[in-house]
Amino acid sequence: MVRRLPANLPPQAKAAEQRYINAKTLPEKIKYLEEFISTIPEHKGNEKMRGYLRRRLSKLKEEQDLQRRRKATGSGGGGFSIKKEGAAQIVMLGMTGAGKSSLLRALTNARVEVGDHLFATKEPIPGMLRFEDIQFQLIDTPAMFNGAHRGGAWGAQLLSLARNADGLLIVLDATDAIGQFSIITKELTHAGITLDKKTRKIEIERSNGGGLQVACTGRVLCGVEEIEKTFKEAGIRNAVVRIWGDVTKEDIVESLEQTKMYKPSLILINKVDLEPQAVAEFEISANKGAIGASASLNQGLSDINKRLFDSLGILRIYTKEVGGEPAKKPIIVKAGATVSDIAKIVHSQFFKQFKLARIWGKSVNYGGERVGSEHILEDKDVVEIRIK
Ligand SMILES: Nc1nc2c(ncn2[C@@H]2O[C@H](COP(=O)(O)OP(=O)(O)OP(=O)(O)O)[C@@H](O)[C@H]2O)c(=O)[nH]1
Ligand SMILES: [Mg+2]
Known part of the structure; x- marks a missing residue:
């Protein structure tokens, strides 16, 4: 509620106050409260009141921010979706300046702006990449950033674009490939996306009785009691559990929750002109294959289409x-x-x-x-x- 102000307010301020009181929506309230504050004459007697109204205004703005963020996360982030075309939709993901836009420009006929400043790309842009008799839709995106999974800025939209894609092209800057990859995989993990196709497999078949029966070909890397506890916590008392390969407790929890979504991906390390050792170092550290390229020198790009095709399955x-x-x-x-x-x-x-x-x-x-x-x-x- 608005506190009553001294009666000596000019008519302009009184009218603004009335509009504020009558406002129904949050954006309206913010707008009229700003107007109200600006119409209150600046003299000592009004200082307390102005202070109070400013605090009220910042509360309202915080509330609006929160609502926006919730909306972005809850809806899976509309507004960023791009209609699929061609044989598969490939979404590029990478930190700012890694060279996503440069790659889209080098690989497709799409006209994109290459940034001379950070966070240059503001919205996703598609281009078509030919492979023999098919085409992939390659999408340039605004940069990934630390904390994207919390949904702020364009985080929610970006991750929802990734979730909807048929495959991901992870673009890393050769001067910090290992560091960038760890941020990106962390964000993807929080968003429920995994790049690792599990070689092991867990199958859980619920039954009406008989307790828990576990059959495995590999090793279960935690105690049997722990598995039973995990299942009980999930409300499963009777089930046949078949496990292929070695599994940890996390794997079992994951398969119970069925939260992670697997996305085929290709890792591209760009700017190898600046750091020729980057691919070798990355492959050892991450235990994953990657291709090295230089978008600006047009090097290493000729078989990306084939590598994408192979990785998509x-x-x-x-x-x-x-x-x-x-x-x-x-x-x-x-x-x-x-x-x-x-x-x-x-x-x-x-x-x-x-x-x-x-x-x-x-x-x-x-x-x-x-x-x-x-x-x-x-x-x-x-x-x-x-x-x-
Ligand atoms: N040396 C070198 N510089 C490159 C290469 N590719 C891109 N750059 C430069 O890196 C800078 C950033 O390139 P962009 O393509 O805009 O990067 P981005 O990933 O789209 O960046 P955001 O839109 O901010 O996410 C530009 O100045 C490019 O010219 C490369 O292979 N080698
Ligand atoms: Mg860009």
Whole structure:
């Protein structure tokens, strides 16, 4: 509530006060309170009141900030989303000045501004990158920063863009590749995104009785009691747990919560012209592969499209009618896709009335080999589906 002011206020200030009192929304309240404060004459008798109103104003502004931040995090950060085009959407992530915009400019025909100051890029910008007969949509983004996962500034929008992507291109500055990578992975982890495809696997099948049964091929790197406790805390008393490979308690908690989302990624270390040792040092330290490049000198960029394709885990499949030529444009599917996945995409009738398929390509021993619906396809396979 507004305290009553001395009656000697000019009419202008009284009107402003009234508008403030009547204001319904937070932005309105802020606007009219500012106006009100500015119309109060500056003399000693009003000092206390002005002080009080200023504190009130900063409270309102804080509240507005908080609301904005909540909105950005809660909604997953609208406003940054870019319609997918091409075979896959690849989002670039990197600290300011790492060279994301320079890369987009060098790799695609997109017109982008390369910054001569920090935080140059303010919004995501797409460009198309060709690989053989397909194109990737590569997206330049505003910089990643320490604390992005808390949702402030563009953090929420940026991470939501990453979550929606088919793959990530992590761009590191060669002069601080290891440090930048650790910040980026930390932010991604907090945002529920992991770059590591687990070689181990945990399967939890709930049952109606029988307690907890754990079957593993590797080692469980924590006590059995601890596992039981973890499951009980999650409200699971009866389940069959199958574990492949070595697991830690964190892995089990993670699989219980199913929080982390895996994103295929490629790590690119830019500005190797300044730090030629950067890739070797990074690979040893992070135990991960990376490609070295220089966007400004146009070096190391020629096989990025192929490396992206390999890291995405996708296949190009060409359908063909009986007696016809293979389609020019491939269907893009995830690695591990079967003939029946293709049949579903092409037409529901092909799936429902499936009889057999003939395949030309790497997944068969000879061209035109007949296979069933569960046959697993390989990149560049040609598929001819026959129906009953
Ligand atoms: N030496 C060298 N400088 C580069 C290279 N690539 C980019 N730069 C320079 O690094 C600076 C930043 O490049 P940008 O492409 O704007 O970096 P960014 O990652 O888009 O930065 P933000 O938009 O702030 O996130 C520019 O001055 C570029 O000219 C490179 O390979 N070698
Ligand atoms: Mg930029």
